[in-house]
Amino acid sequence: MKKPNSKLRYDYFQKIFKKFHDNKPKVPPLNNYSTSKRIYHARYDTENKDNNEDDQRSEDEKAFSESYLSQFLQIDDEELESMTESHAKLLSSLDDTPPEGIYSGNGIVFVGGGSFNWLTLLSVKSIRALGSEMPIEILIPKLDEYELDICARIFPALSARCIYLPYALSDPDASDSEAEADIISKFEFKGYQYKALAILLSSFENVLLLDSDNIPVHRPDYLFSSEPFTNNGLIVWPDFWRRATSPYYYKIAGIPISKTEVLPKYDEVNGAYVPYDAPPYEGGDDHEHLNLDRIPLHQRKGAIPDPTSESGQLMISKSTHSKALHLALYYNLYGPNYFYPLFSQGSDGEGDKETFLAATVAVGKPFYQVAKFLNAFGYFNSKNEFEGTGMGQYDPVEDYEYNQQRQLYQNNLKQWEVLKTKDHLLKNGPRILFVHANFPKLNPWKLKSEKKIIDSKGNRLRLYGTGMKVRTGYDFEFVQWSNMKFLLCDLKIELITFKGVDRVDLCKEIHEHLLFLKSTMSSME
Structure with missing residues (x-):
């Protein structure tokens, strides 16, 4: 109707x-460009030193x-x-x-x-x-x-x-x-x-x-x-x-x-x-x-x-x-x-x-x-190289409140520093409100088959490193895999995404990764 x-x-x-x-x-x-040159990888960085002698730009x-x-x-x-x-x-x-x-x-x-x-x-x-x-x-x-x-x-x-x-x-x-x-x-x-x-x-x-x-x-x-x-x-x-x-x-x-x-x-x-x-x-x-x-x-x-x-x-x-x-x-x-x-x-x-x-x-x-710049989530691989897996974006209400206070004291930094010791928000800044888990996506079967949650030595790994409990307030990764288990294994919801995937194998994978995440909780910051 x-x-x-x-x-x-x-x-x-x-x-x-x-x-x-x-x-x-x-x-x-x-599509008419003057040359084949493009503006690639223009990372925002106000700490970039423009007076570097080797910088020929x-x-x-x-x-x-x-x-x-x-x-x-x-x-x-x-x-x-x-x-x-x-x-x-x-x-x-x-x-x-x-x-x-x-x-x-x-x-x-x-x-x-x-x-x-x-x-x-x-x-x-x-x-x-x-x-x-x-x-x-x-x-x-x-x-x-x-x-x-x-x-x-x-x-x-x-x-x-x-x-x-x-x-x-x-x-x-x-x-x-x-x-x-x-x-x-x-x-x-x-x-x-x-x-x-x-x-x-x-x-x-x-x-x-x-x-x-x-x-x-x-x-x-x-x-x-x-x-x-x-x-x-x-x-x-x-x-x-x-x-x-x-x-x-x-x-x-x-x-x-x-x-x-x-x-x-x-x-x-x-x-x-x-x-x-x-x-x-x-x-x-x-x-x-x-x-x-x-x-x-x-x-x-x-x-x-x-x-x-x-x-x-x-x-x-x-x-x-x-x-x-x-x-x-x-x-x-x-x-x-x-x-x-x-x-x-x-x-x-x-x-x-x-x-x-x-x-x-x-x-x-x-x-x-x-104003709070995004937090890059990820982990360090066996070569000690950072592998990005997602983005943390901050609470706009807390961001607004933080910057309103900061502007009030922008000409009195000493008082600002004193205030920061007394106020949780001013001391720690806004909290993370969103996890954009964009690369790789949280598809448990693809994560397994594409070896995104397995390192080069065959060991399981945490996609977001060991700091998520500090960043989000709880073990975000464990909670998401628990939700996967509830939706796919307890409720047995059928989805086109998992068509052709054996449900027993899928739930076995989810169970094994949950056990791994639980066993590594003590390593979280």
Whole structure:
């Protein structure tokens, strides 16, 4: 049975996608680079010493200045004019708020489907075990990725429900004439586009979007009713990389970048945005201008601030950021050929992750960037080389509180140090709230068959090292394997992911690894 607002939702989505279609880029794909050189492995590091005598890079390259970032993707005047016109027309047509009755409440959203159904189930189980009562919705993109048992029985038992993409976007009971006029049918969805679609199609007004391989380690419900979300409407978390967005993007989006003012400087060591003490200025006729070859483009006021975003988790309010969400979806629909090259220029992590913050800056809405730099999880192999296996992202509420206090005492460091001895949060900083277990994924059979949990000597190992109890408050790895046992061996849930895998062998592997994890608990820090 359709919900009372189904017709309203379908009409709303048709109108949005008509705007996307009418204002699609009308130029060939943006793939003209001046050379084969790309901005690879631009790790964010404010401790990098630019005055190293062996460093032969130019000042603008060190700084990721406007002139440096202009050397890669090339757009001619005709293409620039066309892209700018399309972007401006779309932006002027987008609504600030959704129709009343389309969305309500707070909730968690995943993109599932196929192998992601198992990872989502593992995360949902963890969320419920933490005591969270937040409603959960899972987008299933394609028919062959829909699993009847998990959507009809398992997820509902965990207060979660599946959203089947084709039926959520377009009315399955539409007449032939309505179906023929369906503008959405002209679009083909895949990959990175699903996240923005999942947010749009969810029933929630306020969304915590999680990757299927992202597992909260504490109950996340309070995030929706606390600052910084209540005052900003968008929260993003940092990624490893420096921002490499092309200067052409700002021209296309009509975003002015200051030549005289700077943004607070990101300090990933202390997890804070701090005043830029001594920006490199040069003299001018009337006033001082920034030395644009020595300052990052994304340090200048008006630009999207450093560092890049990691979209394993994202919070957004549709009541305040609908226009930004629609623009982000537009960026993703036309992302591979147009906006991904503009945002990343071939640098690390190209995809949807830059679109949400860029769209929010483009429409002039507030946002909060978590200042605490991510924690790289992993272990040291037999050669004493670090093997990264996941990312820890921090609590935005504690991050906000920590930095509010830090700013109050930024001119009185002695008093700040005294306060840190008396306050747990100020002393230890924000706690880890999310474990993005992205490489490798927590699929017990693949971990075994691909020898991801076996070292070169044939011994079992902990994927996240021995420090997880300190970082998350408990033995995260043991808890996840216990959840695997409960779901796959106790409840015997059938999933396409494990089709063809002998259940006895699978559960034997889970049991043996649990015994190993239990035997090594004493080695945890």
